Amino acid sequence: MSLLEVENLRVTFPTRKGPAEVVRGVSFTLGRERLGIVGESGSGKSQTGRAILGLTPPPGAATADRLSFDRTDLRSLSAKQWRGLRGKRMSMVMQDPKFSLNPVMPVGKQLMEVLRTHGAGRAAAREKALQMLDAVQIRDPERVFRAYPHELSGGMGQRVMIAMMLVSEPDLLIADEPTSALDVTIQIEVLRILDKLVSEQGMGLIFISHDLRLVSSFCDRVLVMYAGRVVEELKASELHQAQHPYTQGLLNCLPQIDEDRHPLPTLDRDAAWAD
Amino acid sequence: MSMTREWLLSDQPVSRRQARLGQAYRTWLDFRTNGLAMFGFLIVLVLVLLAVFAPWLAPHDPLVGDLNTTRLLPPLTEGYWLGTDDQGRDILSRLIYGSRITLAVVALVAVIATPVGLLVGTTAGYFGGWVDTVLMRFTDIVLAFPKLILALAFVAALGPGIENAIIAISITAWPPYARLARAETLTIRNSDFIAATKLQGASSARIIWKHIVPLCMSSVIVRVTLDMAGIILTAAGLGFLGLGAQPPQPEWGAMIAGGRNFLVDYWWVATMPGLAIFTVSLGFNLLGDGLRDVLDPKRQK
Amino acid sequence: MLSVDNLEVTFAFGTDEVRAVRGVSFNVQQGESYGIVGESGSGKSTVLRAICGLAPVSGGRVTLDGVDIPAPRTPDFYRRVQMVFQDPYASLHPRHTIDSVLSEPLSIQGFDRRDERIAQALEEVGLGQGFRFRYPHQLSGGQRQRIAVARALILEPQILLLDEPTSALDASIQAEVLNLLDRLRAERGLTYVMVSHDLAVISHMCERLVVMEHGLAVEELTRADLRSHRAETDYTRKLLKASAGYTREDEPA
Numbered sequence: 001m002s003l004l005e006v007e008n009l010r011v012t013f014p015t016r017k018g019p020a021e022v023v024r025g026v027s028f029t030l031g032r033e034r035l036g037i038v039g040e041s042g043s044g045k046s047q048t049g050r051a052i053l054g055l056t057p058p059p060g061a062a063t064a065d066r067l068s069f070d071r072t073d074l075r076s077l078s079a080k081q082w083r084g085l086r087g088k089r090m091s092m093v094m095q096d097p098k099f100s101l102n103p104v105m106p107v108g109k110q111l112m113e114v115l116r117t118h119g120a121g122r123a124a125a126r127e128k129a130l131q132m133l134d135a136v137q138i139r140d141p142e143r144v145f146r147a148y149p150h151e152l153s154g155g156m157g158q159r160v161m162i163a164m165m166l167v168s169e170p171d172l173l174i175a176d177e178p179t180s181a182l183d184v185t186i187q188i189e190v191l192r193i194l195d196k197l198v199s200e201q202g203m204g205l206i207f208i209s210h211d212l213r214l215v216s217s218f219c220d221r222v223l224v225m226y227a228g229r230v231v232e233e234l235k236a237s238e239l240h241q242a243q244h245p246y247t248q249g250l251l252n253c254l255p256q257i258d259e260d261r262h263p264l265p266t267l268d269r270d271a272a273w274a275d
Numbered sequence: 276m277s278m279t280r281e282w283l284l285s286d287q288p289v290s291r292r293q294a295r296l297g298q299a300y301r302t303w304l305d306f307r308t309n310g311l312a313m314f315g316f317l318i319v320l321v322l323v324l325l326a327v328f329a330p331w332l333a334p335h336d337p338l339v340g341d342l343n344t345t346r347l348l349p350p351l352t353e354g355y356w357l358g359t360d361d362q363g364r365d366i367l368s369r370l371i372y373g374s375r376i377t378l379a380v381v382a383l384v385a386v387i388a389t390p391v392g393l394l395v396g397t398t399a400g401y402f403g404g405w406v407d408t409v410l411m412r413f414t415d416i417v418l419a420f421p422k423l424i425l426a427l428a429f430v431a432a433l434g435p436g437i438e439n440a441i442i443a444i445s446i447t448a449w450p451p452y453a454r455l456a457r458a459e460t461l462t463i464r465n466s467d468f469i470a471a472t473k474l475q476g477a478s479s480a481r482i483i484w485k486h487i488v489p490l491c492m493s494s495v496i497v498r499v500t501l502d503m504a505g506i507i508l509t510a511a512g513l514g515f516l517g518l519g520a521q522p523p524q525p526e527w528g529a530m531i532a533g534g535r536n537f538l539v540d541y542w543w544v545a546t547m548p549g550l551a552i553f554t555v556s557l558g559f560n561l562l563g564d565g566l567r568d569v570l571d572p573k574r575q576k
Numbered sequence: 577m578l579s580v581d582n583l584e585v586t587f588a589f590g591t592d593e594v595r596a597v598r599g600v601s602f603n604v605q606q607g608e609s610y611g612i613v614g615e616s617g618s619g620k621s622t623v624l625r626a627i628c629g630l631a632p633v634s635g636g637r638v639t640l641d642g643v644d645i646p647a648p649r650t651p652d653f654y655r656r657v658q659m660v661f662q663d664p665y666a667s668l669h670p671r672h673t674i675d676s677v678l679s680e681p682l683s684i685q686g687f688d689r690r691d692e693r694i695a696q697a698l699e700e701v702g703l704g705q706g707f708r709f710r711y712p713h714q715l716s717g718g719q720r721q722r723i724a725v726a727r728a729l730i731l732e733p734q735i736l737l738l739d740e741p742t743s744a745l746d747a748s749i750q751a752e753v754l755n756l757l758d759r760l761r762a763e764r765g766l767t768y769v770m771v772s773h774d775l776a777v778i779s780h781m782c783e784r785l786v787v788m789e790h791g792l793a794v795e796e797l798t799r800a801d802l803r804s805h806r807a808e809t810d811y812t813r814k815l816l817k818a819s820a821g822y823t824r825e826d827e828p829a
Contacts, residue, residue, distance in 0.1 A: 293709065294710070489672075
C-alpha cells in the first residue's frame, strides 16, 4: 500500500497572457522511501511539492485526477481537515529556515507550541522539544532551546526547522531544497538526520532539489522534471544509464573534480521535451 | 514608427525611447485595473482641467458680485447653481478659480519639498556616519514642530499671503520625505549593483543621483501624493485663519472662513468649498494608494 | 602580477570586532586563474572585496605589478581590476536598461565609441543586440550574469575578480557561463581570481587554489593535487569528501 498517490497533477497560474500551467500532469506514487524530484528553476518541482500539501499560492490552482494520502482524498479536504493533517501527518521543510520560524519567539517555545497543539502537557512538551533538538544533532539543546532564530547559523536553523517538522513524527515529509543554503559539510549532516528518520521511523520523504548529484547519492528513486512534466523516472543507482537527453545533459554539464573537459558540454534544449 | 500596443509591449525594444515608453505603458496598464485609483486619477485630472480652463468654464466673475441682486442666493438658482455668497459672488465660479490656487499650492509644495527631502535623505543614508547624524537630527528638529503652528509662525513673520503660505508649508513638508528616502537608501546602498558602480570609479554624487535617487523616487512620489490631501488642508487652514490667500482671492479655505458667520442660515456658502476640499483630498488619497500599488518596488518581482 | 601579503580584514560593529580575514597571502601570475575555496564565513569573498576596496584592509599589503594598490582605490585601478558578483538578481540596477548598465562605466571612465563598444560587449557574452534595451526583469538569471560579465569586461580590465559567479545559476546555465569565462580568458589573456564553495567548479576553472577556513588560509593546492586528492589538511579532505555527495556507509562517530 503506497503512502501517497498522485495522478495527473496540474498547477495553473493566471497571467496577463492567459493561464500558465507550471505543473502539467505529474503522476507518481510514494511508499515509505526517499523520492527525489530534480529539475532546474521553473521546472515545477517546488509547485508539485506545494500542491500535494494544498499550499499552492493563490491565485494559482491545483487539480488532479487522484491525490490521496494514506487513503484520504486530499482534493476535497476542508480547511479544518487540512489542519488535522498538515504539521501532524505531513510536513514540509523549506529552503530558508528564516522564513519559516517566528523571529520574535525563542525556538524552544515554538517547538513546545507545536507539541502542545498536539495535546502534550507543558512539562512533557519541554522534555520532548529538548529530545527533538538532540535528535537533530544539536550539541547544546538547552542553549538552542532559549535562542531566537536570528542567533542561529544557517545549519542550526535548518536543523531546528527539521526538528519542528518532526516533533509530530509525520508519515510524509516534503523537503524543498532543505540543504541548498548550507555548506557542503553541514549539508551532509542534515541529510544524515533525514536518512535516519526514513530508515528508523518509516517516514516517506520527497526530496526536492536542483542538485542531481546530491539527490542521486541520497535518494532511492529520482523523478526528473522539465517544463512541468516528469521526463524520466529512474532508480538513483541507475542514474548513469539515464535515457532521456535532458537527464543526460544535466549530468554531463556538471564540472567534475577529477575530469578535465574544456569546454563543458552544454544542454541544447529540445522544444520537443516540453511536449 | 507607430505607437501601437505591440510596439509598446515588445520584449525586444530597439531604442532607449521605446524601452522607457514600454515600461511606462506597462505601469499604466497595471494602474488601470485599479478602479478606485482611476477614480482618484479622474478627480485630479478634473481639478487640473478646471484650473487650466477656468476663464472659459466660470460663468461669472469670481471677485466682484452684485450686492443688490445676487446676494446669498441659495443653490440651484438659475445661473447660480451652487448659490452665491454674502458679496453676491457666484460660488461655482469662485470654486473653479480657486482650483488654480489649490493646484498651485500642491504643485509648488511638491516641487520644493520633494527634491529637498530626496537630497537630504539619500545623502544622509548613503554617507552614514556624522553626515547622517547631522542631517537627520536637523530633520528631526524640523519634524518636531507641529506643521500648522510652524507654518503660522512663518506666515506671521513673512506676512500673510498665498506665496508665503506655500513657502511655510514646503518647509514643514520635506522631513518625512527625507526620512523615507534615507530608509530606502539604507536598504539600497549595500547592494551589489551599487558596489558594481563604485567599482567603475563613479563619484558619490553620481551614485546618489543616477543610481539611488531613481529607486527612492517612486516611494517618495507615492508619499507626496498621499500627503497632498494634508497639504491642501493646511493651505485651507491657513486661508481659514486669514493667513493664507487674502480676500478677495477665491481660496477654498478662506471661502469657508467667510461663510462660517452665517452657517446656519446660509449653509451653502461654507459647505460648497468644504465639499470641494473633501473631494480633491479624497482624489489625491485614492491616486496615491493606486500609485503605491503599481510603483512600490517592494511589490515588484 | 597580483600579490596579497598577510591580508587582514576586521569589521567593527560598535565595540565588537569581527576578524573576517586573518592573514592570507597568495600570488597570482599573469594569465593565471586562481581559486579561493571555503565555506560560508571563511572570509573568501571578503578577500575579493578587500582587494577592490569594498571591505576595509586593516593589515597586510596588496600589490599590483609590485606596486601597492592605492587607498582609496582610484578610477585607474578599476580600469585594471573588475569584479563579477554572485547574485545576478542583485547586481543589476532594477530600473536601468541593459544599455544604461553598459554605458555607465564607459561614461564614467570617459571611453569613446560607446555604441560600438556596447554592441561588441553584448556579442562577446553571447547575447545579441535584441537585449540592449531590455530591463533586467525581462532577463533570466543566466542572461543577467552574462550582462554582469559584459559590464565588468567593457572597461577592458586585466584582472577579473569572480565572486561565486555561477552559484545562483542552474547547472546547465552554470556550464554555459563557465565556458564563456573560459573563452574570454583565452581570447583576452585575462587573469582571474575566482571564489567558490564548489570544489568541482574551482578545479574546472583554476590552475591553483587556496583553501580558507575561519579567515585563515588552510593550504594551497594545484589543480593536479586536487584531482589526485593530495590534500595535506583534514579540513580539505573533509571538503573533498563532502563534495562527492552523500555516502550512506559511514555513520558519524
